[in-house]
Amino acid sequence: MTQAFDAAMHAFAPALPLAVGLSGGADSTALLLACARRWPGQVQAIHVHHGLQAAADGFEQHCAALCNHLNVPLRVARLDARPGPGQSPEDAARQARYKAFEALALSSKEFLAIKTIAIAHHADDQVETLLLALSRGAGVAGLAAMPAQWERGGVVWQRPLLQVRGADIRAWLQHQGQAWVEDPTNADERYTRNRIRAQLLPALEAAFPAFRDTFARSAANAAQAAELLAELAREDAATVGVPPRISALQRLSRARQANVLRHWLRESHQTTPSAAQLAELLGQVGACTTRGHRLHIKVGRGHVVRSGQTLDWRGPEPPSR
Structure with missing residues (x-):
């Protein structure tokens, strides 16, 4: 042994x-x-x-x-x-x-x-x-x-x-x-x-x-898939911009929108949306077709908001004294 x-x-x-x-x-x-x-x-x-x-x-x-x-x-x-x-x-x-x-x-x-x-x-x-x-x-x-x-x-x-x-x-x-x-x-x-x-x-x-070996192979396959998604997110981020432009996001598939938005929030704001928050955000991005459409969604510790033609993230307000 x-x-x-x-x-x-x-x-x-x-x-x-x-x-x-x-x-x-x-x-x-x-x-x-x-x-x-x-x-x-x-x-x-x-x-x-x-x-x-x-x-x-x-x-x-x-x-x-x-x-x-x-x-x-x-x-x-x-x-x-x-x-x-x-x-x-x-x-x-x-x-x-x-x-x-x-x-x-x-x-x-x-x-x-x-x-x-x-x-x-x-x-x-x-x-x-x-x-x-x-x-x-x-x-x-x-x-x-x-x-x-x-x-x-x-x-x-x-x-x-x-x-x-x-x-x-x-x-x-x-x-x-x-x-x-x-x-x-x-x-x-x-x-x-x-x-x-x-x-x-x-x-x-x-x-x-043999579950330890088979589980390890599954984890390795997932790691490879995660690496590919990260590469794609970096490519899409270069296209949609940082912060992301709404019109550029809308030209991507929903799956790629989700991938690049997670990447943006994690890399730029050190926050991760829940599945429900991300689904709501994707729905609002898709509905954002007029200049006056407002967007304000709780994500992680703060909120994703619309700022002109782009998305922005606002962190939590400091505690009042």
């Missing part, structure tokens, strides 16, 4: 120096241990103390002891990852964690200048992400799940274990005689991801033993 982990690590060829996101759990502990052995002196660890549970101090202590044993520098970010209004706890923690990783990788001068950050998500995590996306009615971008590699802020991020089962990672760690910590919230089935892990993955294993 350790062969899959060994094969994944053998194929992992990051630009060095390398930082490993270390939570203290089995997956990140295994990833750090394997990387530290393969590239001694070129690896450091980044641990995020989320401040969300009493066990967090124990996670940090485990990480410090492990890094001391491996002679790996450890950098710790302490933050408040409590969710905002309407935000899920998992999403709040994830966003805060990635921001902390990026800040630590780019800011500190006394540590190695990091070129790659490795994250220990594995095949089961990928399946859970895909199932969550399906449950929310996501489009192809959501169904693409987690990429194996991307770049942000001048640093390459990689997930070298996406083809490895969680059970295989634990088997490898046990073979090494290495301990890890268990996050007590992982057993809390109030969280959707935990219910998927506890209830759906065993059923999928029984019904479709």
